[in-house]
Amino acid sequence: MKQNKKMPLYVKILIGMFLGGFWGLLALKLGLGEFTLDWIKPWGTVFLNLLKLIAVPLIFVSIVNGITSLTDVSKLSRIGFKTIGLYLFTTVLATFLGLFLVNQIEPGKTFPTEKGKELLEQFKGSVENSSKNAQTVKESSPLQVIVDIVPENIVSAASDNSKMLQIIFFAAFFAIAMVLLPLGSTETVKSFFNEFSNIILRMIDMIMEAAPFGVFALMSGLVVDFSGDSELFTALGFYGITVILGLWGMIFFVYPVLLWIFTSTNVLKFYKNILPAQLVAFSTSSSAATLPVTMEQCREKIGISNEICSFVLPLGVTINMDGTSAYQAIAAVFIAQVFDIELSVTAQLTIVLTAVLSSIGSPGVPGGSIVMLIIVLSSVGIPVEGLALILGIDRPLDMLRTVVNVTGDAVVATIIDRNEKSKTDL
Ligand code: ASP
Numbered sequence: 001m002k003q004n005k006k007m008p009l010y011v012k013i014l015i016g017m018f019l020g021g022f023w024g025l026l027a028l029k030l031g032l033g034e035f036t037l038d039w040i041k042p043w044g045t046v047f048l049n050l051l052k053l054i055a056v057p058l059i060f061v062s063i064v065n066g067i068t069s070l071t072d073v074s075k076l077s078r079i080g081f082k083t084i085g086l087y088l089f090t091t092v093l094a095t096f097l098g099l100f101l102v103n104q105i106e107p108g109k110t111f112p113t114e115k116g117k118e119l120l121e122q123f124k125g126s127v128e129n130s131s132k133n134a135q136t137v138k139e140s141s142p143l144q145v146i147v148d149i150v151p152e153n154i155v156s157a158a159s160d161n162s163k164m165l166q167i168i169f170f171a172a173f174f175a176i177a178m179v180l181l182p183l184g185s186t187e188t189v190k191s192f193f194n195e196f197s198n199i200i201l202r203m204i205d206m207i208m209e210a211a212p213f214g215v216f217a218l219m220s221g222l223v224v225d226f227s228g229d230s231e232l233f234t235a236l237g238f239y240g241i242t243v244i245l246g247l248w249g250m251i252f253f254v255y256p257v258l259l260w261i262f263t264s265t266n267v268l269k270f271y272k273n274i275l276p277a278q279l280v281a282f283s284t285s286s287s288a289a290t291l292p293v294t295m296e297q298c299r300e301k302i303g304i305s306n307e308i309c310s311f312v313l314p315l316g317v318t319i320n321m322d323g324t325s326a327y328q329a330i331a332a333v334f335i336a337q338v339f340d341i342e343l344s345v346t347a348q349l350t351i352v353l354t355a356v357l358s359s360i361g362s363p364g365v366p367g368g369s370i371v372m373l374i375i376v377l378s379s380v381g382i383p384v385e386g387l388a389l390i391l392g393i394d395r396p397l398d399m400l401r402t403v404v405n406v407t408g409d410a411v412v413a414t415i416i417d418r419n420e421k422s423k424t425d426l
Contacts, residue, residue, distance in 0.1 A: 016213060016216040020392075037221060042217075044388065047211065050214075051371050051374070058371055062362070063361055064171050069315070082416055083316075090320065095359075098355075102246075102333040103333065105238065105241075107239040108239070112231060149166060154166075154170055208366065243327050243330050247326065247400045247404045250326065262418070265302075273301035277407075278407060290402070291314060295309050321359040324368075324372075328369060331390055335377065338386065339382065354375050
């Protein structure tokens with residue numbers, strides 16, 4: 001994401017968040033609560049609507065571009081299978097880790113049940129829909145998840161944000177058909193989607209420019225709604241800690257164990273070598289922007305072959321986001337806990353599936369996965385408005401999850417490189 005002004009966007013968002021909180025408290029003191037709800041909060045809703053608006057086209061182009069980029073490397077199909085397999089494996093691990101932590105720590109449960117219900121009441125419109133969906137999920141056959149993925153009409157699927165999985169299915173189907181057609185016969189469509197993707201990313205850029213104001217409006221509305229409720233902020237603090245624990249779990253436990261099992265790489269050395277990429281990831285919050293540094297460190301310092309670096313890492317930026325999927329699982333369950341929505345085992349498994357898929361579809365840009373979180377929430381009937389709760393503290397968590405995303409790519413590249421080298425050594 002471009003930031004040509006002096007103050008970085010995340011600082012502005014943080015300022016917006018604090019000012020919004022401050023304004024909310026002040027408004028309560030000055031009796032301007034109604035004014036805030038009538039004249040300021042709606043701007044927060046406009047910001048949220050913009051995010052929702054961009055979700056369907058974003059998913060569509062990201063999936064099509066992600067899958068069709070594979071054709072360029074058809075020679076590397078063996079490495080391709082291994083890469084995708086490992087990427088999926090680490091993402092699923094990360095999602096389960098996130099789910100485990102959020103269910104153990106229960107950050108949203110620190111928020112009183114009655115208040116959760118109150119909050120739910122305020123979002124009634126969307127909740128009615130959502131609980132209807134949740135009810136249908138509960139009553140239907142276990143295979144209903146699969147049935148629901150296949151739309152009978154693409155236009156109606158695209159017209160309802162709760163049917164994002166159907167869009168993903170159609171996009172994947174479309175892209176696979178494109179890949180199966182002879183090389184060269186789909187060039188126009190391919191470049192169309194590349195350009196389309198640039199436009200969508202630019203639109204997200206523009207929406208994110210408005211984020212400080214959106215977050216200000218959302219925060220002030222939240223504070224007024226909850227009359228400066230400290231419990232909500234305690235719950236948010238616990239949520240932040242849960243996400244951080246999940247991300248640290250990946251860096252300090254899961255990745256070292258994977259490196260230890262699959263390679264003879266010295267883990268400390270690996271981390272020393274990947275540190276520059278991690279720092280860039282932390283400060284840019286964009287794994288796509290970090291890619292050149294990740295490639296350089298992997299090639300020059302970790303000694304991964306050029307061939308593997310140039311295939312595995314760019315693909316990873318598009319499809320492998322372990323930090324993002326862990327965070328999405330935690331965020332979705334946290335919001336459900338705050339709203340006091342019970343999530344069945346099927347619902348939790350749906351969260352795993354959608355978090356994995358939507359992390360694959362998330363662009364590697366700051367806040368790229370916020371829009372995608374809508375899919376996870378909608379798929380299990382959690383009100384999308386819950387996003388407002390976590391947006392304010394998203395940026396620092398985004399910085400950390402981007403570090404995990406980048407590290408995950410480098411770990412998989414190392415494993416594949418060492419594995420390939422051991423084959424040629426035989
Ligand atoms: N900022 C993340 C990345 O670039 C994506 C996200 O989780 O929002 O990897």
